[in-house]
Amino acid sequence: xxxILWRHAEAQEWTQGCDxxxxxxxxxxxxxxxxxxxxxxxxxxxxxxxxxxxxxxTEQTVSALGRKFKIKEELGPEGxxxxxxxxxxxxxxRGCVLVVGHQPTLGQTIAQLIGLNDTECPxxxxxxxxxxxxxxxxxxQTLIVSVQSPELL
Numbered sequence: 001x002x003x004i005l006w007r008h009a010e011a012q013e014w015t016q017g018c019d020x021x022x023x024x025x026x027x028x029x030x031x032x033x034x035x036x037x038x039x040x041x042x043x044x045x046x047x048x049x050x051x052x053x054x055x056x057x058t059e060q061t062v063s064a065l066g067r068k069f070k071i072k073e074e075l076g077p078e079g080x081x082x083x084x085x086x087x088x089x090x091x092x093x094r095g096c097v098l099v100v101g102h103q104p105t106l107g108q109t110i111a112q113l114i115g116l117n118d119t120e121c122p123x124x125x126x127x128x129x130x131x132x133x134x135x136x137x138x139x140x141q142t143l144i145v146s147v148q149s150p151e152l153l
Contacts, residue, residue: 001133002096002145003088003113004048005106006040009033009126009150011057020077025060032126032150037064039153040098040128043146048096051075051087055102061126062100075101081109091133091140113142126150 010029014020025033050069052062053076062069074083084105088097090113099106107121110129114121123129130145 001089001091001093003090003131003133004040004044004096004098005109005123005129005131006036006061006098006100007103007106007123007125007127008053008055008058008061008100009036011125021055023055023057025057029057029126030060030064033061033064035150035153036126036128036148037062037066039148040065041067043130044098045096048098050098050100052100053077053079053102058100058102062098069100075099075105077102077105079105081105081112084109091142114144115142124149124151 009032010026011023012026014023050067051072052058052069054071054073055076072087074087103123104120107123108119110121111118113131128148132143132145134141134143
């Protein structure tokens, strides 16, 4: 199984009284999303399942990709690693799943899957981590296929 974790691009700053779920991408964030979407579109299999947080900034990020996606409440800012992994059926699902979500959940998921001692891995805004599960003998392994930042595209 391939699991691609895409952190939403740069969004407006949160301020007191602001609805966090309604925050929009900045102009820089729109450029980040477009760059990463171009790269992803060339890499992703046609049958990739795409799940997105209900936050406006994640919807705007994935919209740059121009593919169908499903909004999933469990991927919101308060979502957990367990909810994410259950949703994508890691590591048992076949094929490729793209998740567009938030920190710290994405970084916590990466840390858990690759066995980091820390509980969280930093993930830049707009960046993608592409992970792959594989079975070797009796050992389940997680490979890092790619880590991509929109600034490098």
